[in-house]
Amino acid sequence: MIRKFATPAAMSIVVALAACGSAKDANNGNFEKALNAHFARECIPVQPFVMAENNRQYPLVVALQPKPTIASLEVGVEQNNASATRPLDVLVHAGLLSVSDGTAKKRGWLGGEYTAPTKTYSLTDAGKKALVSPDELTMCAGHYKVDEVARFSEPSNALGHTISEVSFTFSPVDVPAWAKDDNVRKVYGLNARMADHAKGTRTLVLASDGWTDSADFSK
Structure with missing residues (x-):
């Protein structure tokens, strides 16, 4: 009886077909x-959650509490401001944002206007690269x-x-x-x-x- 053996080439084709399968x-x-x-x-996602004048895209302008007239309240105001900007400040430290100081006119609860300090956070080149979309704040x-x-x-x-x-x-x-x-x-x-x-x-x-x-x- 004559036995037929598969050639190496034929075996390779069989193995390749078996390996491919179907998606x-x-x-x-x-x-x-x-x-x-x-x-x-x-x-x-890294998504900053902050109370900003424009909370949809950069640059973000964050209005802070003004310095109080009562000295004993200063520490509390400083802590509140630091807490409000911390999500953005860590991104400044990481090189994604730059920050500049300014002021803005705000209307008080009882009427009238007052001047509030502000911080404006803008994208650096690294921040633009990390940004998921120009229409949002999320970093990748x-x-x-x-x-x-x-x-x-x-x-x-x-x-x-x-x-x-x-x-x-x-x-x-x-x-x-x-x-x-x-x-x-x-x-x-x-x-x-x-x-x-x-x-x-x-x-x-x-x-x-x-x-x-x-x-x-x-x-």
């Missing part, structure tokens, strides 16, 4: 790809990337879609130097959000071109 297969590789595509669209502190897909549910039907719940671990990547600043991390709670190998669960949907995060299905 619609439910497997760790396809799910990791879909999750990373989702994370690539989203930044880890990096992205997440999947370390490993731990498990997933068997694909099932839900409201006409094939879905799978995927559990995975992920870590921050592309983190700029300013987002590693201790003061920035403390004020914006970044230490918890920048933890390596964090655990996550997301719902993936099977689309015509393969698996996608449910949040990206209509995009």
Whole structure:
């Protein structure tokens, strides 16, 4: 009996075809790809929350409490002003913003006008690079990337879609130097959000071109 053996070239073709599979297969590789595509669209946000004259875009003008006429109140006013501007001051220290002093006319509660000190915060070149959009205040502190897909549910039907719940671990990547600043991390709670190998669960949907995060299905 004559035995036929596959040539090395033929074996390579078989292995390559097996490795390719389909983008619609439910497997760790396809799910990791879909999750990373989702994370690539989203930044880890640093969003200042301050009471400003224009709180939608830079430059931000923050009106401060004027120096009180009663000396015993000065420390309290200084503390209030420092607390009001701290989210922006740490970004100045990190090199994303510059600050200048000024004044503005304000109307008192009982009528009449008074002059209030102000601080104007403007973007530096580094801040412009970090800004997510000119129409908002959010800075991009990096992205997440999947370390490993731990498990997933068997694909099932839900409201006409094939879905799978995927559990995975992920870590921050592309983190700029300013987002590693201790003061920035403390004020914006970044230490918890920048933890390596964090655990996550997301719902993936099977689309015509393969698996996608449910949040990206209509995009």
